[in-house]
Amino acid sequence: MGCFHSKSPKHTPGYEEPIILAAETLFSVSEVEALYELYKKISSSIIDDGLIHKEEFQLALFRNRNKRNLFADRVFDIFDYKRNGVIEFGEFVRSLGTFHPNASVSDKVSFAFRVYDLRSTGFIEREELREMVLALLHESDVVLSEEYIEMIVNKTFDDADKKGDGKIDLDEWKEFVSQNPSLIKNMTLPYLKDITLAFPSFVVGSEVEDSDL
CATH class of the missing domain: 1.10.238.10 (EF-hand)
Structure with a gap:
């Protein structure tokens, strides 16, 4: 030393x-x-x-x-x-x-949640999810139509927002990631x-x- x-x-x-x-x-x-x-x-x-x-x-x-x-x-x-x-x-x-x-997977999931919670409100809102999807597509040089992007965002959000209250909380996020583990692959x-x-x-x-x- x-x-x-x-x-x-x-x-x-x-x-x-x-x-x-x-x-x-x-x-x-x-x-x-x-x-x-x-x-x-x-x-x-x-x-x-x-x-x-x-x-x-x-x-x-x-x-x-x-x-x-x-x-x-x-x-x-x-x-x-x-x-x-x-x-x-x-x-x-x-x-x-x-x-x-x-x-731990739990730590990775929580970190990813904070990444997607762009405005640090403790929830992931639809617009935040849309911004991140657009950013990730742009970074990957993937070009999709606006209509297709909206479809991806809407389906993802609706699948994750189990309570249907227009926002994804940490518990909902954990459940969604457990069904879609690729979301934390880069973690x-x-x-x-x-x-x-x-x-x-x-x-x-x-x-x-x-x-x-």
């Missing part, structure tokens, strides 16, 4: 000791140290200030810092639980824990299971294909 501390990690905003973060997450101490190296690469990719800005986050996770990505925006906002516009190291490790293959990042070996392939500018992530 001595060589780790020689890199002056305490100058990293939001830095917390690996042993503390390991105790609170599914990562081991050595994995937290590997995540620190990853964090440093991402946080210095555009603005070298030891913080991860939204553009750096999008570049690292989605290979694009210029094209607005609603999903990336929402994930960034949830990672940034201090609401100060940047992701600090402690936030980075704790939030990534949800994407660990061994993280698991397999390489986090052995981040000490995998993280070198997950650096800014790497040649890893998106399909591998």
Whole structure:
């Protein structure tokens, strides 16, 4: 651990000791140290200030810092639980824990619910679902007619809104995801299971294909 501390990690905003973060997450101490190296690469990719800005986050996770990505925006906002516009190291490790293959399905479902709850009201409303469907289709370069998109949104919403009150609460969402598990497929990042070996392939500018992530 001595060589780790020689890199002056305490100058990293939001830095917390690996042993503390390991105790609170599914990562081991050595994995937290590997995540620190990853964090440093991402946080210095555009603005070298030891913080991860939204553009750096999008570049690292989605290979694009210029094209607005609603999903990336929402994930960034949830990672940034201090609401100060940047992701600090402690936030980075704790939030990534949800994407660990061994993280509970319940945690993944709850995180996905917060992603879709665009206005943070505690419910997913029809318009929020529509915005997310449009964003995901756009990101996948899928072009569908407005009529077909409305059909998808209406069917999805009606299937999930069991109470018929015009909004999807967390319990309804959990039930809907249990019947449609593909909705949380992107909530698991397999390489986090052995981040000490995998993280070198997950650096800014790497040649890893998106399909591998």
